[in-house]
Amino acid sequence: MSDVPLHRRTLAELAAGLARRDFSSVELTRHLLARLEAAQPHLNAMVSITAESALAAAAQADGVTAAGKAGPLTGLPIVHKDIFCTAGVRTTCGSRMLENFVSPYDATVVARLKAAGTVMLGKSNMDEFAMGSSNETSYFGPVRNPWDKALVPGGSSGGSAAVVAARLAPAATATDTGGSIRQPAALTGITGLKPTYGRVSRYGMIAFASSLDQAGVIAASAEDCALLLTAMAGFDPRDSTSVDAPVPDYAAALAAPARGLRIGIVREFFDKGLDADNEREVRAALAVYESLGATIEEVSLPNVGLSVPTYYVVAPAECSSNLARFDGVRFGYRCEQPKDLLDLYQRSRGEGFGAEVKRRIMTGTYVLSAGYYDAYYLKAQRVRQLISADFARAFERVDMLMGPTTPTPAFALGAKTADPVTMYLNDIYTIGANLAGLPAVSIPCGFVRGLPVGLQIVGPHFAEAKLLAAAHALQRETDWHRRVPAEFA
Amino acid sequence: MMEWETVIGLEIHAQLATRSKIFSGSSTAYGAAPNAQANLVDLGYPGVLPVLNEAAVRMAVKFGLAINAEIAPRSVFARKNYFYPDLPKGYQISQYELPVVGKGWLDITLEDGTVKRIGITRAHLEEDAGKSLHEGVAGATAIDLNRAGTPLVEIVSEPDMRSAREAVAYMKKVHTLVRYLGICDGNMQEGSFRCDANVSVRRKGSEAFGTRAEIKNLNSFRFVEKAINYEVARQIDLLEGGGKVVQETRLYDPDKGETRSMRSKEEANDYRYFPDPDLLPLEIDAAFLDSVRATLPELPDAKAARFTAQYGLSEYDAGVLVASRELADYYEDLVARLGGEAKLAANWVNGDLAAFLNKNNLEITDSRVSSAQLAGLVARIADNTISGKIAKDVFEAMWTSGRDADAIIEEKGLRQITDTGAIERAIDAVMVANPGQLADYRAGKDKLFGFFVGQVMKATQGKANPAQLNELLKKKLAAP
Numbered sequence: 024m025s026d027v028p029l030h031r032r033t034l035a036e037l038a039a040g041l042a043r044r045d046f047s048s049v050e051l052t053r054h055l056l057a058r059l060e061a062a063q064p065h066l067n068a069m070v071s072i073t074a075e076s077a078l079a080a081a082a083q084a085d086g087v088t089a090a091g092k093a094g095p096l097t098g099l100p101i102v103h104k105d106i107f108c109t110a111g112v113r114t115t116c117g118s119r120m121l122e123n124f125v126s127p128y129d130a131t132v133v134a135r136l137k138a139a140g141t142v143m144l145g146k147s148n149m150d151e152f153a154m155g156s157s158n159e160t161s162y163f164g165p166v167r168n169p170w171d172k173a174l175v176p177g178g179s180s181g182g183s184a185a186v187v188a189a190r191l192a193p194a195a196t197a198t199d200t201g202g203s204i205r206q207p208a209a210l211t212g213i214t215g216l217k218p219t220y221g222r223v224s225r226y227g228m229i230a231f232a233s234s235l236d237q238a239g240v241i242a243a244s245a246e247d248c249a250l251l252l253t254a255m256a257g258f259d260p261r262d263s264t265s266v267d268a269p270v271p272d273y274a275a276a277l278a279a280p281a282r283g284l285r286i287g288i289v290r291e292f293f294d295k296g297l298d299a300d301n302e303r304e305v306r307a308a309l310a311v312y313e314s315l316g317a318t319i320e321e322v323s324l325p326n327v328g329l330s331v332p333t334y335y336v337v338a339p340a341e342c343s344s345n346l347a348r349f350d351g352v353r354f355g356y357r358c359e360q361p362k363d364l365l366d367l368y369q370r371s372r373g374e375g376f377g378a379e380v381k382r383r384i385m386t387g388t389y390v391l392s393a394g395y396y397d398a399y400y401l402k403a404q405r406v407r408q409l410i411s412a413d414f415a416r417a418f419e420r421v422d423m424l425m426g427p428t429t430p431t432p433a434f435a436l437g438a439k440t441a442d443p444v445t446m447y448l449n450d451i452y453t454i455g456a457n458l459a460g461l462p463a464v465s466i467p468c469g470f471v472r473g474l475p476v477g478l479q480i481v482g483p484h485f486a487e488a489k490l491l492a493a494a495h496a497l498q499r500e501t502d503w504h505r506r507v508p509a510e511f512a
Numbered sequence: 513m514m515e516w517e518t519v520i521g522l523e524i525h526a527q528l529a530t531r532s533k534i535f536s537g538s539s540t541a542y543g544a545a546p547n548a549q550a551n552l553v554d555l556g557y558p559g560v561l562p563v564l565n566e567a568a569v570r571m572a573v574k575f576g577l578a579i580n581a582e583i584a585p586r587s588v589f590a591r592k593n594y595f596y597p598d599l600p601k602g603y604q605i606s607q608y609e610l611p612v613v614g615k616g617w618l619d620i621t622l623e624d625g626t627v628k629r630i631g632i633t634r635a636h637l638e639e640d641a642g643k644s645l646h647e648g649v650a651g652a653t654a655i656d657l658n659r660a661g662t663p664l665v666e667i668v669s670e671p672d673m674r675s676a677r678e679a680v681a682y683m684k685k686v687h688t689l690v691r692y693l694g695i696c697d698g699n700m701q702e703g704s705f706r707c708d709a710n711v712s713v714r715r716k717g718s719e720a721f722g723t724r725a726e727i728k729n730l731n732s733f734r735f736v737e738k739a740i741n742y743e744v745a746r747q748i749d750l751l752e753g754g755g756k757v758v759q760e761t762r763l764y765d766p767d768k769g770e771t772r773s774m775r776s777k778e779e780a781n782d783y784r785y786f787p788d789p790d791l792l793p794l795e796i797d798a799a800f801l802d803s804v805r806a807t808l809p810e811l812p813d814a815k816a817a818r819f820t821a822q823y824g825l826s827e828y829d830a831g832v833l834v835a836s837r838e839l840a841d842y843y844e845d846l847v848a849r850l851g852g853e854a855k856l857a858a859n860w861v862n863g864d865l866a867a868f869l870n871k872n873n874l875e876i877t878d879s880r881v882s883s884a885q886l887a888g889l890v891a892r893i894a895d896n897t898i899s900g901k902i903a904k905d906v907f908e909a910m911w912t913s914g915r916d917a918d919a920i921i922e923e924k925g926l927r928q929i930t931d932t933g934a935i936e937r938a939i940d941a942v943m944v945a946n947p948g949q950l951a952d953y954r955a956g957k958d959k960l961f962g963f964f965v966g967q968v969m970k971a972t973q974g975k976a977n978p979a980q981l982n983e984l985l986k987k988k989l990a991a992p
């Protein structure tokens with residue numbers, strides 16, 4: 024182990040090294056800060072790198088370790104997606120609207136991970152207000168895919184994914200409203216977990232679509248996701264939609280064998296939109312599970328094909344209301360010299376928001392308008408229930424569902440920006456889990472033309488431990504999750 | 513001249529008397545420095561979330577039970593979306609399709625004594641907005657968000673009222689009720705209790721409603737009456753002049769005594785209501801309902817019925833006494849101390865005491881004469897120590913000095929003269945002093961009897977027992 028560079032080690036391995044005092048948190052933090060700074064001009068994965076406070080936190084963590092009071096995460100450096108409010112450090116949400124917004128409080132996720140002793144290295148770049156699948160809508164410029172800098176890393180958590188894929192940090196927090204953790208994880212060859220809706224508090228996570236948003240984690244392995252989730256999850260009295268259910272030790276549950284696992288493959292996910300090479304890699308991974316003693320059967324989710332249109336009614340509707348608070352009055356961007364109140368609203372919002380955000384606000388405003396509500400919003404809510412029921416029926420027969428995370432590997436910057444619908448279709452396999460509030464994980468399962476491919480695993484509500492164990496089972500048999508782009512090795 | 517009928521429905525907003533706001537832990541106390549009671553949730557900061565205050569739910573349910581309403585086992589909070597500087601989130605959290613309180617009713621008593629039932633369509637929970645201030649900030653608008661997030665219950669009536677007076681009677685009834693229930697302080701000056709009035713007119717006998725105007729934000733009973741009367745006259749004038757009433761929102765200007773247009777239906781906001789995804793549906797089970805029911809006090813109508821039965825009061829007196837829980841308590845305490853004399857006690861509370869409170873603009877809880885003190889006074893009337901007339905003077909002295917009745921009676925020597933000899937001596941003296949009047953009386957001028965009563969009372973400083981005086985005077989004047 025001692026010959027493996029620090030940045031190539033998993034969280035679990037780093038934790039062990041810190042515990043043995045092979046290196047200090049300050050040394051580790053310094054090493055990663057240097058990598059973050061060096062990669063920034065190439066990947067643009069970060070909005071803020073907080074070197075000073077990171078080193079202070081690392082020194083403090085070293086003190087805790089020296090005092091013999093270290094917990095499993097003490098001194099481990101991580102990155103937070105810039106959607107989580109961090110007291111004293113600006114939180115931009117990838118938008119000009121919040122370019123200079125400094126939150127007076129920590130999001131619950133941030134506070135819990137801070138209390139667990141993690142060291143925040145900075146805030147990662149993202150699609151503006153988490154609206155995008157390529158990280159090209161960020162006011163701070165696109166993030167580039169570490170596997171090929173001409174390609175997108177996926178979105179909206181593209182910065183978090185790129186940071187982990189390039190091993191600039193061992194793990195990062197992220198959020199997933201329609202695939203924003205899993206799709207970039209798949210496109211950058213790392214592991215991303217979107218927990219059950221309500222498993223992790225949304226307090227302090229800037230809302231995009233409240234009924235779909237869920238905080239999760241991006242890391243190099245399922246084991247690392249489990250470590251972080253154990254610290255992040257749990258009821259929060261400040262989030263009425265968080266669920267008051269006990270949090271298991273996810274890392275301890277990883278050893279569950281794949282033998283006897285009933286895996287469903289969703290017929291509708293192996294459709295004509297799926298890249299043939301992608302499909303080959305996904306099926307190869309399924310074969311590994313079979314070889315481990317799992318059984319595989321085909322299941323159907325008859326309404327899942329309506330996921331994308333349903334999502335693009337519900338999510339914009341909620342976002343049109345959630346983003347109304349950005350009005351130039353109390354915080355965030357305010358236009359110069361407003362003439363009157365209307366001018367203040369129109370120019371502050373017109374200048375502060377980017378094109379994709381405006382498109383969704385307008386769509387959402389439209390679908391909630393008098394005369395259209397029933398035809399769009401209400402109908403979408405009904406379809407959403409049908410999709411949830413499809414999943415519930417499938418889980419009567421199988422333990423979890425597996426299939427591709429995305430139809431294709433990473434695509435070129437600019438390739439899909441002209442046609443929003445093509446971009447939206449990138450989330451065709453991931454959105455269903457958000458609509459149904461289900462936990463899902465994406466893990467690397469092969470390469471196509473030198474680019475990583477993701478396998479998505481979706482489970483019933485609160486089946487995170489099972490999903491992570493299944494992911495871990497593949498990661499014991501394969502080394503896809505250990506592959507790193509040559510430039511960042 | 514055409515005969516017109518007025519149709520009125522009220523939407524009453526009552527601020528719930530919770531300690532903290534409906535979705536945040538900020539205090540709801542009135543009068544703090546601007547924005548001192550607005551936390552991150554009230555300010556609508558990025559990332560914050562609402563958490564429902566259970567006390568507000570209890571209060572709304574309590575109201576629902578008091579108006580015999582169905583309480584929804586499941587109700588839903590919705591967002592009402594519109595931009596305004598005193599609405600920090602860009603939406604107000606309210607209840608729309610599924611309110612917590614469903615159909616109910618209240619009875620009001622009309623001036624002729626008949627009872628009319630007013631239907632209540634629904635009552636729902638919502639948060640109040642902040643305030644925009646225009647004074648002292650020339651060329652700008654200042655925002656105070658202390659009120660933002662204060663819990664409100666909005667009580668929507670059926671269009672059952674047919675005159676401004678009925679509307680006021682209904683509003684007063686609701687006002688009494690919410691204060692009885694302890695769910696609203698009812699302070700109209702501070703805006704804790706206010707209403708919007710939907711007003712229309714139609715030809716007598718017509719089934720269809722006329723086009724209505726909504727008069728916003730009326731915060732006194734007087735304004736409600738005046739605004740409605742003005743609006744009714746305006747609408748009738750319009751219609752009789754061949755014009756049309758347009759559906760619109762109007763504001764009442766108390767200085768000019770008129771309503772004026774604020775915005776028409778065409779300019780009305782499309783609020784784009786939808787269920788708030790940050791809040792779970794509000795579920796109310798039987799156990800919760802029982803626990804709220806157990807806290808219901810005796811309600812005004814029941815109390816009034818008991819007062820007429822138990823104390824033999826008129827419906828009018830009972831109605832006045834139960835207008836507030838504190839007044840009713842004062843009265844019952846008074847009667848308990850007296851061990852009876854319920855009618856006499858009611859006359860004093862509704863008479864002199866009410867007059868002094870009114871004159872000094874005081875509530876019963878601020879009365880300068882306590883129920884124990886008033887009992888001391890009424891007891892002296894009952895046992896003939898003083899007359900009712902003298903008692904009025906004693907009461908005034910009590911009010912001014914804060915002293916007890918007995919002390920004042922003793923000090924001023926106001927005890928009634930019941931000694932027959934003393935009264936006779938006074939009569940004799942008056943007869944001697946007024947020989948002319950005496951002769952006239954005896955010649956048949958009966959009206960002069962009052963003159964002699966007055967003279968004797970004057971001589972005894974009003975202390976002669978009136979009944980004894982009457983009897984003795986008649987005897988003496990008659991004897992030649």
